[in-house]
Amino acid sequence: MASKLAVSHLSKQFGGLEALRGINLNVERGEFISVVGPSGCGKTTFLRIVAGLEQATSGEVLLDGRAVRGPGTDRGFVFQNDSLLPWRTVYANAIIGREVAGAVNAADRKRTMELLKLVGLEGFEQYHPRQLSGGMRQRVNLARALAIDPEILLMDEPFAALDAQTREIMQSELLRIWERGQKTVLFVTHQIDEAVFLSDRVLVFARRPGRLREEVKIALPRPRALDIKRTPEFVALVDRIWRMIEDDVRAAALYENA
Amino acid sequence: MSATSEGAKVISPPQSGAVEDAASRPLAGAPPRRYLAGILSVIGGLLIWEIASRFIVANPLFLAAPSEIVAALYHLARTGELWHHIAVSGVEFVIGYVIACILGIALGLAMASSATVKRAAQPWVSGLYATPTIALAPLFILWMGIGIWSKVIVVVMLVLFPVTINTEAGLRTTSERLIEMLRSFGATKRQIFFKVSLPSAVPFILAGLKLGIGRGLIGVVVAELFGSRAGLGQLISQSADAFNMPDLFAGVVVLAVAGIVMTAGFGWLEGKLVPWTRD
Numbered sequence: 001m002a003s004k005l006a007v008s009h010l011s012k013q014f015g016g017l018e019a020l021r022g023i024n025l026n027v028e029r030g031e032f033i034s035v036v037g038p039s040g041c042g043k044t045t046f047l048r049i050v051a052g053l054e055q056a057t058s059g060e061v062l063l064d065g066r067a068v069r070g071p072g073t074d075r076g077f078v079f080q081n082d083s084l085l086p087w088r089t090v091y092a093n094a095i096i097g098r099e100v101a102g103a104v105n106a107a108d109r110k111r112t113m114e115l116l117k118l119v120g121l122e123g124f125e126q127y128h129p130r131q132l133s134g135g136m137r138q139r140v141n142l143a144r145a146l147a148i149d150p151e152i153l154l155m156d157e158p159f160a161a162l163d164a165q166t167r168e169i170m171q172s173e174l175l176r177i178w179e180r181g182q183k184t185v186l187f188v189t190h191q192i193d194e195a196v197f198l199s200d201r202v203l204v205f206a207r208r209p210g211r212l213r214e215e216v217k218i219a220l221p222r223p224r225a226l227d228i229k230r231t232p233e234f235v236a237l238v239d240r241i242w243r244m245i246e247d248d249v250r251a252a253a254l255y256e257n258a
Numbered sequence: 259m260s261a262t263s264e265g266a267k268v269i270s271p272p273q274s275g276a277v278e279d280a281a282s283r284p285l286a287g288a289p290p291r292r293y294l295a296g297i298l299s300v301i302g303g304l305l306i307w308e309i310a311s312r313f314i315v316a317n318p319l320f321l322a323a324p325s326e327i328v329a330a331l332y333h334l335a336r337t338g339e340l341w342h343h344i345a346v347s348g349v350e351f352v353i354g355y356v357i358a359c360i361l362g363i364a365l366g367l368a369m370a371s372s373a374t375v376k377r378a379a380q381p382w383v384s385g386l387y388a389t390p391t392i393a394l395a396p397l398f399i400l401w402m403g404i405g406i407w408s409k410v411i412v413v414v415m416l417v418l419f420p421v422t423i424n425t426e427a428g429l430r431t432t433s434e435r436l437i438e439m440l441r442s443f444g445a446t447k448r449q450i451f452f453k454v455s456l457p458s459a460v461p462f463i464l465a466g467l468k469l470g471i472g473r474g475l476i477g478v479v480v481a482e483l484f485g486s487r488a489g490l491g492q493l494i495s496q497s498a499d500a501f502n503m504p505d506l507f508a509g510v511v512v513l514a515v516a517g518i519v520m521t522a523g524f525g526w527l528e529g530k531l532v533p534w535t536r537d
Contacts, residue, residue: 051442071444083439086534087457096453100443130534148443 002065004029004184005050005152010059012045018209019045023059025203025212027152030182034195035203038245038252042210043188044156050186051077051154063151073101076145078155082137084129090116090140091125097148108147115143118177135166142174152184159194171197172226179223192245196220196237197229204244207252214244322503327511330504339493344512347478347489350406354413355474359467362418366425366463371451376426387419395481404485412481417470424469428462429455461532468524475517 005027012020020042027033035043048054050061052071061068063075071077076097084093094116098108116125119139129137138158145153159167171194178185189195195202199218206213218237220228228234304324311323322330334340365383369376395412402408432455440450482491490509497505529536 053438053442071442073444075442077439077442079435079439081435083435085436085454085457087460087532096440097443099453100440100445100449128534 003027003062004031004064005186006062006065007050008059008062010046010049010061011057012042012049012054012210013057020049020056021209021211023212027184027186029184031201032178032185032187032199033201033203034187034189034199035205036189036192036195036241036245037205037210037213038207038249039190040210040252040255041205041207041248043205045210046205047154047156047186047188050152051075053077073097073148074151076148076150076153078138078141078145078153078158080157080160082129082134082141084137084140084144086129089126089128090121090132093129093140094143094147097144101148111149112143112147115146116140118146118180119143120173133166134162135170138162138170139173142177146177146181146183150183152186155185155187157189158187160190167191167194168226172224174198175222175224192238192241193229193234196234196241197224197226202241204241206245207248216241318503319501320503322507326504327507330508331511334493334505334508340508340512343488343490343493343509346406346486347482347491350409350481350489351413351474351478353406354410354477355417355470357410358414358417358470358474359421361414362421362466362470363425363463365418365422366429369422369426370429370455383419383422386415387423391415392477392480395477395484398481399485404487409478409481409486409489413474413477416473416477420469420473421463421466424462424466425459428459431462432458461528461535464524464528464532468521468528471520471524472517475513479513 003026005025007023007025010020010023011018023046025033035046037043045054049056050063050068052068052075068075085096088096091112095104095108095112098104098112113125116122119142121136121139121143124132124136129140132140141158145155159170162170175198185198187195187198192202196218202216202218203212204214204216205211216237220231220233220237308323308325311321311326315321318326331340365379369379369383392412392415394415395408398408398411402411436454436458437450440454445453478489479491479494482489483495486492490513494506494509497503497509
């Protein structure tokens, strides 16, 4: 069976800087893939190229066998900052992707309402973003991406700005939603435990140039509850990935403070 | 369930929480305590003015007391003179203001959407905004006579540029994040303009329109001082010539009230149209 997402020999240059070098990746339908790495490893750039927000210097991205050339509604992007339109209600924010794609019909409206319910925002459809907490805004952000019924969900550190407790809740919420819909997910994060908890596979990126260093299969059973994070298997996986990027992270931290 | 527990933390029953606060933030009707200092300050100021004008200056040729101004206002209103002046100045202001707003928003839009237009118009807009164009009022009166149109032109000149500058700035400073969000759905330039740029420029445009009120009123009055048949500026200059201080101040008070009421009206309108800028 052909891969849902196939990335081959993907490279990206920003002027003289080599942001990404020779990324190869095959993602199966329904897989949950996370990308971790130190800052500057190009993980967000990689996600943005898959989204079509950025052009690769060379190489290609195939989604269902078709080359990605720009943004499109076959991919739903969940932003790090919620990027909600402050003048729109929760509902109007969630449906904007359908609006951009063309006329909104009754089925779209029904689907958007159902998604808001799925992400736990039932009763808040007519609220405005400023009336919501950070966690609730990220739920709208997620519902907005799901509302276009994308083939793949691209998530760029969506929980990074949340406090630790809310982040954990959002992680298990995301798994619950994912297990329901079986969407293919590409999830960028700098939190190793988040990546391990969520994923089928974790891609470990290295920096300078940004490249795929290693791929770690996460064979933990599903469905996963939050207490799995305390099991020795989980801790060992986090530890293993941490050791892979430790030197890189230190170098990145030094570089950034210099 | 985790969904409800996290939601409940913020929303919870109506007695508290961020949601409730934001939703029910009152526009008016706040406790009078907050206004106490302001009210006392105004009353105290008027009192000092009254005493100073009656006992310290004690010369009706130099200063009118608040009580005399109120009497003058009452008298001017009864003879109908006041309404005539207000109507003339009002018409001049409204025509000039509306023209300037339409032109200003249109020019701002053009400058924001075309780099060439912006480069061509920028020196004129910046230059004329910084120039006290009110000094050209005598010239306009020379060209167009002492009727209302010379005043309309002055108002347009004063209001046009803040509106233009704000409209352009509002469109230009649209959040890149929001544009990118829409772009990720494959939005066209046109969709980005109407769904993101224009709505996010509205607070800036309103601020420009608000700024224009004060400048427009100045334009009307000063242009009338240079030469006119009627209007509040004419009332003021004619009263000054006759050393009629109460009438002079009556004209000033009407202008002050007009400025305050219109500016407050805009504040209210902002609360209605762009509530998200309030937090």
